Amino acid sequence: MAFEAPATRPANPRFSSGPCAKIPGFTLDMLSDAPLGRSHRAAVGKAKLAEAIDLTREVLGVPAGYRIGIVPASDTGAVEMALWSLLGQRPVEMLAWESFGEGWVTDVVKQLKIHAEVKKAPYGQIVDLRTVNFDNDVVFTWNGTTSGVRVPHGDAIPANRQGLTICDATSAAFAMDLPWDKLDVVTFSWQKVLGGEGGHGVLILSPRAVERLEHYTPAWPLPKIFRMTKGGKLIEGIFKGETINTPSMLCVEDYLVSLK
Secondary structure: OOOOOOOOOOOOOOOOEEEEOOOOOOOOOOOOOOOOOOOOHHHHEEEHHHHHHHHHHHHHOOOOEEEEEEEEEHHHHHHHHHHHHHHHOOOOOEEEEEEHHHHHHHHHHHOOOOHHHHEOOOOOOOOOHHHHHOOOEEEEEEEEOOOOOEEEOOOOOOOOOOOOOOEEOOOOOOOOOOOOHHHHHEEOOOOOOOOOOEEEEEEEEOOOHHHHHHHHHOOOOOOHHHOOOEOOOOOOOHOOOOOOOOOHHHHHHHHHHHHH
C-alpha cells in the first residue's frame, strides 16, 4: 500500500523525532523538587532514581522479574549496550523498515562484524514476521520513529523461542501496549512519548537476557560504559538507580513529573 502524508498537521508544532512536546500545562515550577547540585550517589539522588525505576515498572506494567536500568546516551546508548553485550552467541536476524532500524543493521554488520541475516521493508511497510526464525537473536524496532510503521502484536514471536528478542521501543513505550513475555530486551528514551529531556535511556532486561549476560562473554572488548556484569554476575546496582555515569537530576525530576 502506498504511503500518504497526513492531510492535517498537529495542532502543537513542537513535535519531532527528537525532543517532543512537554506534558499539558507544563511549567518549570514542576521541577522545583529536583536535588540540584547534589550527587546522584547521595541518598536523595539514589532515591529519585529508584523512584523513577519503580514508577516506570508501574506505568508500563513491566513484570517483577525484569530488570529496569537508567543508562547514558538516550535510546541509542541503551540499544548499543544490548547489541554489544548480548549478540554473538547465536545467529542474528536484523529487521529494518525505517532509518533507526537500518542504523542498528549498520552497527551489527559493519562495527561488530556479525554475519547477520538482514530483512528489510520499504517505508510504509513491514517485514513479514512469519519468515523470521526466532531461534536466532532478532533485533527490531516496535514502532518506527521516522516511518510510524509498527509491529501489530507479538503473536508471531513464539513463547518457546531459543533466541533473544531485542526491541527498540523508543516510540512505542507509553504509547502502545508491549507484550513483555515476548520481549527480552526493551529500550526507550524519555524524550519521545513522554516529552522528556534528552540524554538518558532506559534498558529493560528479561530473565533470559540476564542469563545470557551472566553466561556469555563477547569476543570483542566492551567499553566501560557498556559493561553490565562483573565476575560473571549482573551488576545489580545499575537496575536499582546506581547509574553507569552521571545523570542530570533535573532531567530525572522531569521524567518523574511525566510518570506521575
